[in-house]
Amino acid sequence: MNRGWITLGLVVGSTIVGLMGTDLVLPAVPGLPEALGGDPAQAQLVLAAYVGGSCLGLLGYGVLGDRVATARLFIASLFATALLSVACALAPSMEALITLRAVQGLVASGPAVFAPGIVNAMFREEDAVRAIGVLGSIESLAPALAPVAGAALLTLGGWHLNFEVMAATAALLGVLLLASGGVPQVRRRGKGSFVALLRDATFLRYALSQALVLGGLLVFVFGMPTVFVRVHGGTLTDFIVMQACGIVTFMVAANFATRAVRRHGVEQVIAAGTWLALAGALAQFLYALTGGTSALVITALFVPVNTGLGLRGPPGFFRAILAAHGDDARASALVILFVLGAAAVGTALVSPWIELGSAPVAGAALAFHAVSTLCLVLLPKLREGAAAA
Incomplete structure (x- = not known):
């Protein structure tokens, strides 16, 4: 059970990475036109592209869950998020950043899709309700605290640092999950739609x-x-x-x-x-x-x-x-x-x-x-x- 709660902590951290994609980057958006060219309207598309990509990703991961092992998809999503975050930090223009953000949102939505099923596989109903309560409590703090952290990172290292921290966090969580034995495989009872x-x-x-x-x-x-x-x-x-x-x-x-x-x-x-x-x-x-x-x-x-x-x-x-x-x-x-x-x-x-x-x-x-x-x-x-x- 203790190992289960440790795994749950890593799963929660992984879902927060997806939330970081909007809130951690938010303070950097007003300064992007000066850094990359473009105008404030295009800068807002940096946020919108991520949300749009996330919506597509939710549907995509929902379908892939029937065909690929959940544990592999979960961890692959984290490493893909890390790579896309590095690419965003290196984006040479506003147009490139908007495109990369759409792909980043798509790949980063995996943990949010699979986390409830993993909790279901790990715990009995009563413990699962408690685990989802913990999950929701921690996730509810992310929108409040991430912009503050993003503003601090922006001051320390410019807009690139916001994406670099997201990359490092996603990669670290992926490594820790692999080292801990990974997430449990969700038991499926046949294909649905x-x-x-x-x-x-x-x-x-x-x-x-x-x-x-x-x-x-x-x-x-x-x-x-x-x-x-x-x-x-x-x-x-x-x-x-x-x-x-x-x-x-x-x-x-x-x-x-x-x-x-x-x-x-x-x-x-x-x-x-x-x-x-x-x-x-x-x-x-x-x-x-x-x-x-x-x-x-x-x-x-x-x-x-x-x-x-x-x-x-x-x-x-x-x-x-x-x-x-x-x-x-x-x-x-x-x-x-x-x-x-x-x-x-x-x-x-x-x-x-x-x-x-x-x-x-x-x-x-x-x-x-x-x-x-x-x-x-x-x-x-x-x-x-x-x-x-």
């Missing part, structure tokens, strides 16, 4: 409810920096405090989820977390409609949303994997794609009205949380026999 999962109402119950809760939270988070600064007359400190409180709350709730599942049952915890997040989102929207602009109140109302996600996140994600009946890679890829899609669609819909205040942002987030709750009400649960199989 994305179409089959999309037709499976039980899988959609957990995948969509998971993605919509997290997607709704992300829509709110993505919109609030502009709202705090441009509409409410505050500062980025207001947003940082809100985000920090949300992350801490999520971490506490996610690590409490295992105990809650043991005491109350998986479905009860998923439902309670979903309804709690919905209640928090509704309170945020009602406060926005009254014209409220207090950063303290907005932060306080953000707490139940993160608590709900923390409670339902680990068991909900793990149930989505179980509902795939062995098609772990595709299931994980679809959940992440649903999250990215929900966040992207919600952010795009809100953007024309972002300067009207927090009501449009909170309203869009509330809509996502409401649909997530409907998924639990209308779609069938995983049968206990299937969960144990």
Whole structure:
């Protein structure tokens, strides 16, 4: 079991490498036009290309999981990420960097696809819920801390150093996984398909409810920096405090989820977390409609949303994997794609009205949380026999 938790730590670190691709590089983006030529719009494509490549990679790894050993794909993804990161650091122009970033995003998405299946293979359900809670807690810190680290690296060595550190981290994790015996092979029970999962109402119950809760939270988070600064007359400190409180709350709730599942049952915890997040989102929207602009109140109302996600996140994600009946890679890829899609669609819909205040942002987030709750009400649960199989 101790070795299992060490392996889990390396797996978590590997998934964070993929997150580093956006957040660690973010501080360097404004200075890229001066360094490589081009304009600020092209510099934003350095981020967009990575996200687009990641989406393609999620689908690609989901299919490859049927044909190539998961352990090989996992470690190969890390070494490929290291090579592409070095290539990015050596890019001679903005156009070359954008192209390389798309390929980097494609290869770097492997660990995120395979991590839940590996956890499933390593632990019993109760320990797996705990492990996924740890995974989510650590991953939730990455978006908050990586930009700070990226800014420090930019000061120390310029934009090249951001990519060089990503390369070194990916390579080191690959070497450590090989030295520790590698990741366990995920047991597959026959080939599946994305179409089959999309037709499976039980899988959609957990995948969509998971993605919509997290997607709704992300829509709110993505919109609030502009709202705090441009509409409410505050500062980025207001947003940082809100985000920090949300992350801490999520971490506490996610690590409490295992105990809650043991005491109350998986479905009860998923439902309670979903309804709690919905209640928090509704309170945020009602406060926005009254014209409220207090950063303290907005932060306080953000707490139940993160608590709900923390409670339902680990068991909900793990149930989505179980509902795939062995098609772990595709299931994980679809959940992440649903999250990215929900966040992207919600952010795009809100953007024309972002300067009207927090009501449009909170309203869009509330809509996502409401649909997530409907998924639990209308779609069938995983049968206990299937969960144990």
